[in-house]
Amino acid sequence: MSNSGLVKSSIGRKLVMALSGLFLLVFLLQHLIINLLSVISPTSFNEVSHFMGTNGIIQFAMQPILIGGIVIHYIMGIVLTIQNKKARPIAYIVDNQKANSTWISRNMIFTGLTILAFLVVHFIDFWIPEVVTKFINQDWSGLEDGIEGFRYHHELVGKFSGTRGIVKASVYTIAFTFLGLHLAHGFASTFQSVGFRHGKYTPTLVKIGKAYSVIVPLLFALIVWFHALVSAH
Amino acid sequence: MNLTLKIWRQKDSKAKGAVETYPISDISPDSSFLEMLDVLNESLVLKGIVPVAFDHDCREGICGMCSLYINGEAHGPDRKVTTCQLHMRMFKDGDTITIEPFRSAGFPVVKDLVVDRSAFDKIQQAGGYVSVNTSGNTQDANAIPIPKRDADMAFDAATCIGCGACVATCKNGSAMLFVSAKVSQFSLLPQGKVEADRRALNMVGKMDELGFGNCTNTGACEVECPKGISLDNIARMNSDFLKASIISEEK
Ligand code: HEM
Ligand code: SF4
Ligand code: FES
Numbered sequence: 001m002s003n004s005g006l007v008k009s010s011i012g013r014k015l016v017m018a019l020s021g022l023f024l025l026v027f028l029l030q031h032l033i034i035n036l037l038s039v040i041s042p043t044s045f046n047e048v049s050h051f052m053g054t055n056g057i058i059q060f061a062m063q064p065i066l067i068g069g070i071v072i073h074y075i076m077g078i079v080l081t082i083q084n085k086k087a088r089p090i091a092y093i094v095d096n097q098k099a100n101s102t103w104i105s106r107n108m109i110f111t112g113l114t115i116l117a118f119l120v121v122h123f124i125d126f127w128i129p130e131v132v133t134k135f136i137n138q139d140w141s142g143l144e145d146g147i148e149g150f151r152y153h154h155e156l157v158g159k160f161s162g163t164r165g166i167v168k169a170s171v172y173t174i175a176f177t178f179l180g181l182h183l184a185h186g187f188a189s190t191f192q193s194v195g196f197r198h199g200k201y202t203p204t205l206v207k208i209g210k211a212y213s214v215i216v217p218l219l220f221a222l223i224v225w226f227h228a229l230v231s232a233h
Numbered sequence: 234m235n236l237t238l239k240i241w242r243q244k245d246s247k248a249k250g251a252v253e254t255y256p257i258s259d260i261s262p263d264s265s266f267l268e269m270l271d272v273l274n275e276s277l278v279l280k281g282i283v284p285v286a287f288d289h290d291c292r293e294g295i296c297g298m299c300s301l302y303i304n305g306e307a308h309g310p311d312r313k314v315t316t317c318q319l320h321m322r323m324f325k326d327g328d329t330i331t332i333e334p335f336r337s338a339g340f341p342v343v344k345d346l347v348v349d350r351s352a353f354d355k356i357q358q359a360g361g362y363v364s365v366n367t368s369g370n371t372q373d374a375n376a377i378p379i380p381k382r383d384a385d386m387a388f389d390a391a392t393c394i395g396c397g398a399c400v401a402t403c404k405n406g407s408a409m410l411f412v413s414a415k416v417s418q419f420s421l422l423p424q425g426k427v428e429a430d431r432r433a434l435n436m437v438g439k440m441d442e443l444g445f446g447n448c449t450n451t452g453a454c455e456v457e458c459p460k461g462i463s464l465d466n467i468a469r470m471n472s473d474f475l476k477a478s479i480i481s482e483e484k
Contacts, residue, residue, distance in 0.1 A: 010437070015475060084407075087405055088404070093252060093331060100452075193450065195475055197469075
């Protein structure tokens with residue numbers, strides 16, 4: 001088999017899925033740290049946001065790579081799911097899957113598509129307005145009339161204020177729950193996919209995965225609720 | 234025991250097939266599942282009905298021939314047993330038991346509950362062997378020292394009987410557990426390492442070509458495998474395959 005065979009092989013596709021998933025896991029940590037700043041120190045949050053939003057490398061290299069990673073991950077997820085459905089053209093009449101596997105491991109496409117739906121909402125909420133300000137209005141200053149310092153923290157709090165903020169926080173919380181479920185299987189699964197399974201390290205990795213899938217989504221949710229209930233008042 | 238059996242009946246590979254219901258009575262809890270089907274078939278013959286076709290051979294859990302998806306699980310509800318070793322005491326009097334053939338694009342139905350698993354033979358022929366000259370002067374295998382752990386793992390992998398329960402169980406119809414057992418059995422041993430790259434590439438290539446699905450690490454296969462073949466083997470094959478396709482020059 002030649003190297004073009006790698007990409008077309010089932011294990012090659014798993015490698016793509018695993019590497020893009022791993023990349024998203026790392027990205028999530030970075031995203032979380034910046035979000036935490038919005039609670040701990042609005043000034044640092046503003047500074048980091050301005051840096052991330054105006055730095056050429058981040059805007060024109062990292063951001064396209066990130067979007068590419070997400071696109072590859074979900075396109076491959078959909079491709080794999082379609083192929084896997086084809087591998088069982090006739091379904092069982094009785095299929096007791098819960099006897100041998102967890103719900104989360106069987107529903108990665110479902111939890112994944114929920115995250116994708118959330119990403120659309122999240123993009124409309126945060127990303128599109130930024131694109132409009134920077135690329136259409138050509139305003140890269142990070143400033144806004146009537147606001148002292150950078151505008152980012154002020155805008156964030158605005159987005160979560162009032163009843164709409166509560167509704168938004170609830171939608172975000174649901175999405176974070178599905179993210180947690182996706183990662184509860186995905187984290188450890190990545191290592192199995194790339195062929196790393198070790199008697200000494202795998203049990204620890206599984207534990208780290210469980211912790212990651214609870215702590216990271218939980219912190220994301222707490223931050224959102226902090227802004228909806230505390231900052232906005 | 235009195236039971237209601239719902240069995241998939243299909244005249245031949247082209248027929249559409251449907252579920253038929255057969256009541257059955259006076260089954261001993263100590264009989265095996267296949268013996269229960271024998272009793273059913275005798276009664277069907279007496280009634281002039283074509284008996285239910287199902288696969289079996291050794292009836293002692295070693296050949297891998299018996300199959301059946303029983304109440305939603307390959308080889309039924311018991312663990313680490315084949316259907317011939319499944320006993321009726323696993324069921325309750327009055328139960329309804331649904332019996333279906335293994336379902337996979339790679340395992341077409343031949344008749345009733347019999348499926349064609351020759352796809353596994355094709356995967357084996359693609360590399361599941363060690364090439365040696367049987368000239369009569371082959372080296373004594375015990376002359377090569379092998380770490381006990383490796384020998385044990387290779388032996389465990391070699392207990393795979395090729396029954397296909399892993400494929401039947403997997404929601405993706407993936408054959409990874411079977412193929413990984415066959416790959417590991419050799420790649421763990423010095424005699425098999427020599428051809429490890431080519432073996433991994435060819436066997437995985439054949440598996441993909443025959444229409445088996447992609448593994449998503451649900452782990453269902455390991456639970457339903459009558460021989461307890463471990464997911465360790467899949468990880469080993471993944472890394473063998475990736476090394477072979479990225480690092481080695483083997484095509
Ligand atoms: C922040 C977002 C996301 C993260 C961090 C993430 C992470 C992961 C990880 C780590 C895996 C395990 C990979 C493996 O088993 O090798 C995975 C698998 C999967 N993801 Fe995602 N994912 C995200 C979004 C999505 C989206 C938007 C979809 C939409 C379709 C999706 C669909 C899937 C599917 C179907 C699998 C299972 C594939 C398999 O196990 O082979 N994911 N994800
Ligand atoms: S791995 Fe287990 S379930 Fe799969 S064919 Fe071998 S013995 Fe059967
Ligand atoms: S008939 Fe041989 S394993 Fe069941």
